[in-house]
Amino acid sequence: MIVDRQGRRFRNLRVSLTAACNYACSYCVPNGKRLVAAQDELPADTLARGVAYLIEAAGIERLRITGGEPLISPRLDAFLAAVAQLALQDITLTTNGQLLSRKLPQLQAAGIRRLNVSLDTLDPLAFRRIARGGDLATVLAGMQQARALGMQIKVNMVPMRGQNLDQVLPLLDYCLEQGFELRFIELMRMGHLARDHNAFVQQFVGLDSLLELIGQAHAYQQVDAPLDATALRYQIPGRGHFGVIANESVPFCRTCSRLRLSSTGWLHGCLSSNNRHYVGDLLAKPRHEALPALQRLLVKALADKQELAFSGGVTVMKVIGG
Structure with missing residues (x-):
């Protein structure tokens, strides 16, 4: 097991199946152009082998499948079938929901x-303005169908001044009524927002402002969350829960257990670091050759983590998963 001086280790792996996305969200890409798949994205069996090697080399326990948008990847079905056979405590998937209805059987x-x-x-109009693609009704229908199948759903919202701050309470009420848990994610200084400080500051909504807004309509209380959780968790008695991923206001770097594997075979130990470590060549090697080399790279990836707080990064979030 690889552990740093703060006692951190990698427990949670996020695998980006593709950099491609059928949205072009304003906080992710500045020019409205949808991201496309990289030419050198790894096959599904190679990515799945990477997960298997990382379970053994790093002690990975939980997997989140991300993108881009994972549901548009032609690798999805084969990757799902492969990782379902691995010794993981939990497998989850992050999606924009546009293709959810179609992919639910898989x-x-x-x-x-x-x-x-x-x-x-x-708001359908605001949805089109922010996502710059897709259809709100299709997403909501997919969520309802997933819930009918017994799936647990968390909804991720990025509140932004001048764009959707008026939707904080309506979306929270909707999620409480539907039995979904809403998680507010503070705007992150990633990609173009890491370079444009003014744009970031103008749109950023911090934890205190968000809780003040929620408090106008709901009484809430903070409840416990796992030590390495990214979200602060709150309960509205008799209604349900919501969370806030306050990466700027209340950094969680000291307990971060996340590792990311891109669709092109790069390991990212920290979103705030420009460092990355190529493992695509190792994943073609047999286990006894790959694991020692992989462990050496994992030591470097763990050292990339910030000591105290998130400081931003120029990498586009959609390339390496949320």
Whole structure:
């Protein structure tokens, strides 16, 4: 097991199946152009082998499948079938929900029981303005169908001044009524927002402002969350829960257990670091050759983590998964 001086280790792996996305969200890409798949994206069996090697080399326990948008990847079905056979405590998937209805049979067959759906507004016009693609009604229908199959759903919202701050309470009420858990994610200084400080500051909504807004309509209380959780968790008595991923206001770097594997075979130990470590060549090697080399790279990836707080990074989030 690889552990740093703060006692951190990698427990959670996020695998990006593809950099491609059928949205072009304003906080992710600045020019409205949808990201496309990289030419050198690894085959599904190679990515799945990477997960298997990382379980053994790093002690990975939980897997989240991300993108881009994983549901548009031609690798999805084969990857799901492969990782379903691995010794993982939990497999979840993050999606924008646009293709959820179509892909639910495959997800259910692979044993996926928990989903994270990115949704920033219940206003159809604002939805099109922020996502720059897709259809709100299709997403909501997919979520309802997933819930009917017994899947647990968390909804991820990025509140932004001038774009969707008026949707905080409507979306929270909707999620409480539907039995979904809403998680507010503070805007991150990633990609173009890491370079454009003014744009970031103008749109950023911090934890205190968010809780003040929620407190105008709901009484809430903070409840316990796992030590390495990214979200602060709150309960609205008799209604349900919501969370806030306050990466700027209340950094969680000291307890971060996340590792990311890109669709092109790069390991990212920290979103705030520009360092990355190529493992694509190792994944073609037999286990006895790959594991020692992989462990050496994992030591470097763990050292990339910030000591105290998230400081931003120029990498586009969609390339390496949320």
